[in-house]
Amino acid sequence: MVSTSIFPDIQKHIPVMGDMNLKSPIAYKATRAMASVVNATQMALAEAYIHGLEVPDSVFRAAIDTSLPVLFKHCPGLLAPYEWVLQETDRIAESSRELMQVQYDRPQAMLNQMLGDWKVIYPKYSTGFWENGATNLEESQMHMLDQVIERLGIEDGDNILDFGCGWGCVPNYILSKFPNVRFTGLNLSHEQCEYMRRKMQDPDSYLSSGRFTLHEGDLNEAHFDEKFDKILSIGVFCHVGNLTNAFQKLASFLKADGKVLIHIITVRMPNHMSSGFTHKYIFPHGRYWNHDAIPNHNCDLKTVQRWYMNGINYHKTLTDWLQRxxxxxxxxxxxxxxxxxxxxxxxxRFYLLLLGTIFATCDGEYNGNGQYLMVHA
Structure with missing residues (x-):
């Protein structure tokens, strides 16, 4: 990781290197200009690939493996192609309706094939955990959820809110483990909600147990009459633009002694990171928060423990998704x-190849997943 504590007076005048928030006006503008060039180059290559340029996967991965370590280690400012990546935006969720259209409301049959769809593990659009000996995608997702259960301290009888519950994989798995847990799922994607509604009518699904309640809607407008023992959010905060307002909202849903677990993609660099390609085609206004961003927002909620999940886990997950x-x-x-x-x-294919390779870069030590256990501040 690039250190900003060495020669801070010199670094603030050097473009590209170190924390963008510490740059002098001239160095900041120079870095933003160079970031635009890097982004334009990436977009030109992406568009060429999309429109038929034949590039072997091995060559694609080699190009990223060669260039990205330089950016991670020495030029992190070039990985923030837009101004909004570097700071909070006005709304909790930016481009949320557009995101549903281009990503989460894709044909369910395709997503089932890519992500996997099993008896207890439904399609789950986040990393599996492979470090405990998982031999396939289904096992890796089970191991990841077992880790969530342990770190959040879920107990039988808990009333839990899943903010951004996807296709209901997390509630279904946890309900299968605890006969008295109750779950509420909040999700904006209509197609994902339709998938869960079908499962709620399926006697073989734990979502049909009467212990699962589904709310189709946006966190920006969400309100609940009850407060929850536990709140979990897996992956969603890559789409959240304002941590301050989001934590205030979640805190209002949480009991006085409740706990929150947030699992997101993070980067262990001075600044946040995004991609022009993923912003345009995959995750509108999506960003990867700096690993310290959540602990630095100790207002309404505070971080009491955090973990870093090495990016090799997501590399293996994305590689499996690409093969499927x-x-x-x-x-x-x-x-x-x-x-x-x-x-x-x-x-x-470009998206799965790109992200799968990025997570493996530098042995997964720069780009991986962060997990944060939070309580009322």
Whole structure:
């Protein structure tokens, strides 16, 4: 990780290196200009790939493996292509409706094939945990959820809110482990909610137990009449633009002695990170918060413990998703993606290859997942 404590007076005048918030006006503007050039170059390569440029996966990965360590270690300011990446935005969730359209409301049959859809582990769009000996994607997702249960301290009888509950994988798995736990899921994606509503009518699903309540809506407008023992959020905070307002909202839902566990992609660099390609095609206004961002927002909620999950876990997960995605083409090529399927396929191959390689860069020590246990401040 780049140190900003060595020669701080010199570093504030040097573009690109170190913490952008400490830069002099001239160094800041120079870094922003260079970041725009890097972003334009990445976008040109991405667009060429999307429109048919043939690049072997091995060459693609080698190019990223060669360039990204330099950016992670020495030039982190170049990984923030837009001004909004570096600071909080006005709303809790930015571009949330657009995000549902381009990402989470894609054809369910395709997502089932890519992410996996099993008896207890439903499609889950976040990393598995492979370090405990998982031999396949399903096991890695179980191991990840077992870790969440332990770190959040879930007990039988808890009333839990899942902020951004996806397809209900987390509630379903935890309900299977605890016969008296109650869950409320909050989700803006209509297609994901429809998937869960079908499961709520399926006697083989734990979502049909009467202990699961679904709210289709946005955290910006969410209100609940009851308070919760535990709140968990897996992956969603990459789409949250304002940590201060989000923590205030979550704190209002939490009992006085309650606990919150937030699991997100983080970067162990001085600044936050994003990508012009993912912003345009995959996660509008998505960003990867600096690993210290959540502990630095000790207002309404405070961090009492945190963990870093090495990026190799997400590398293995994304690699598995890519293999499953490629293997399913004959089954899913006729579905409605709102665009020519060949273009859609190349967009998503670029996305899975790009992120899968980034997480493995520098042995997963710069870009991975952060988990934060929080209580009332």
């Amino acid at each position: 995605f490629d293997a399913s083409q004959e089954l899913v090529k006729s579905l409605d993606y709102g665009m020519d399927y060949a273009k859609f396929r190349r967009i998503w």
